[in-house]
Amino acid sequence: MKLVLATALSLLAAPVMAQDSILNVSYDIARELFVEINPAFAAKWKADTGRDVSIDQSHAGSSRQARAILEGLPADVVTFNQVTDIDVLAEGGLLADDWREKFPNEASPYYSLPAFLVREGNPKNIDDWDDLTAEGVQVVFPNPKTSGNGRYTYLAAYAWALNTGLDDAGAQDFVKKLFANVPVFDTGGRAATTTFAENGIGDVLVTFEAETAGIAQQYADQGFVRVTPPTSLLAEFPVAVVDEVAEQKGTTEVATAYLDFLYSPEAQEILAKRSFRVHDKAAIEAHEFPEVNLLTVENLLGGWEGVAANHLAEGGILDRVFVNQ
Amino acid sequence: MKRVLPGFGLSMGVTLTYLGVIVLLPLVALVLRGAEIGPERFWAILTAPRTLAALQLTLVAGAMATVVNAAYGLLMAWVLVRYDFPGKRVLDALMDIPFALPTAVAGLALSALFSANGWFGALLEPMGIQVVFTIWGVAIAMSFTSIPFVVRTVQPVLEDLDTQYEQAAITLGAHPFTIFRKVIWPVILPSFLVGITLSFARSLGEFGAVVFIAGNLPMKTEIASLLAVIRLEEYDYNGAAAIAMVLLVIALLLLVVSNLLQARALRYKAKP
């Protein structure tokens, strides 16, 4: 009966899916970005091939999204904010292990960094990472267990501590103090933004630089101040075609073209306009980006493999500083 | 006894197929998954501080909500059955709103209402009372979504209650409170308990309304079903399944209790 039902239902849904159609499963705060990029790609695809393409979007914390794909969410492409979340898909056999070699810049068309957004006039004088652990400062960022955004914040704080000369124990203490100042852990970056901007909770929101720009603009009346710390962590935004799904749906070509498009001058300009840092010279020069010293996962944290093994694995450092506090 | 009426096979077939496919099969999937965890790991998950805190919050907030709903439900049932006043019909219809209104909508409205810029929040904040992101918010959301249970279980019993005993007691000069305690209370008690049990069960299971208003601060305002979802999102299937199993068992226990109480309530009613 179920089979009949499922078939009947898929027939019912069929007219909605016309021509080329791909699903881009992405991280939480990328919604507005892809709302702008998708029509630009659709126009280009139409010009190149004469075919129409519709691009569906799904947004949530990127680890949550990876889990959903593992459970069968039919994503043709993923545009995530963390290497580990695509590695998980590779482990699940949905795409090849060497996915980082399929697109330029290790499959990361743009990058950003965890930055701060503080309330009008910066009353708590928050300029750098150690200001976040001061007594009486409330910090808002999403759950590092479900959100790549939150995980970057955690890793950035940890890397910052190591960079100041602290050892692992010292860095853990620092992160513990930071977590103790967090009143709410939302599951995605956007929910954290709502908590900070809409519900008025916390003194500082830590999220991607690009998101801080977007919120400052959207809530201009609240006078939020963007603070880019002198030192932060390079946040890459890796992309991949989910081979298994794309092959089954016959969308490999359009999916690949879609991701290639993210590297084109046109898309890079859209990205830079939205305060993502890009590799395209013209785009980066057309917009202003504050100077920042970027630490990397490779240099300080033993690469993504080291991060996965030491920090994110069950019972790892994140578990110890996060869950047990 | 020979079955006179037709349709036994058909109705049995339809009922069992539906229950089997829609209800039992998914529950079996959960139980099988839970069985894979192994007792030691299961116990470790359940006794982890965060799980315990979530279960405790869920039970305590559920109890708070149920106390409020018990008092409110009794009041409403009494007022709706015993008194006549303008607007009574509307008031009666309003009782069902929390069932008809999607819980996400309730959550959205309540969280905005109690946040610093909302109608209630603007009143409470200056008095130093914070509701959003505290256990109070959780309890309020649970309370709202289970308002109708006590009202709707006590109301019919109160309606059926013969007033002649009360009249007799009044003639004998008994104090109204004594009448309530001795004459009315014993009759409505079983249904009242059924209502409380249902209300409590619903509060424990409520998700949509609570997540909007609670925030999810581990150890403080994270309800058990949300923790199960978070575990799922963290790829921690064992954790999710274990917590879900516990909630399932609690729900089944409450269901059995309410059915037993219901049977008792019916027996009470059947007595002439």
Place this chain on the structure above:
Amino acid sequence: MTARRLLIAAALISTLFLVVVPLAYIFSRAFGQGWAAYQANILHPDTLHAIWLTSVVAVIVLPINIAFGIAAAWLVARFRFWGRGLLVLLIEIPFSVSPIIAGICYLLLYGRQGLLGPLLLENGIQILFAIPGIVLVTMFVTSPFVAREVLPLMEAQGSEQEQAAVTLGASGWQIFRRVTLPNIRWALLYGAVLCAARAVGEFGGVSVVSGSIRGQTNTLPLQVELLFNDLNTVGAFAAASTLTLIALVALAVKTVLDRQR
């Protein structure tokens, strides 16, 4: 007399704060920025699609649940058999189990790593993150509603009329249509209204299995959350007000049915 006034006042005031104000607040926020803003939000393609999807789900779930509800009520009210008490308990399980648990169960059953998921996915059948998953979870959550309304009534009415019809040589279908259905029709409608309201409003269970693909698998309650997370509060309240209207209509219908019974 004073006690009476006091109690009525207490009832009115508490209901005002508990129920009426939240309801009014939804509309106040939805229309807070004027009719044009409201209209623009409701007419957004994704929100329209969510309204469409929610209706489709309700339209599929409702008749199936009505059929199940009648069958289950007929079975339990008209026959005595081994395991009858257990069956009643089974029927009521979805009523007390959290929808979230239901969602997790379905994920563990139809997920790619679940019990049946791998087999179905290999054959190209997508249950989760598509309409079938949403329909199935909604069916789970709403399954007791019709049965719970019809069953007590059938039990109270007894089966004399139907037995008489059998003696007169009526067929099963004739009995159902001419005798049973007229007797239970109001309870049936009542249960159907409750079932529809719940199907339209289901959130927790559906959120686990939907995959929240914009304009594809977002039901209206999920769209409320999505708009809320998109920082579009007016949009969220506009979508919420639509759901509230549906709820109010369901209540009005229910109140009318109450008087018919």
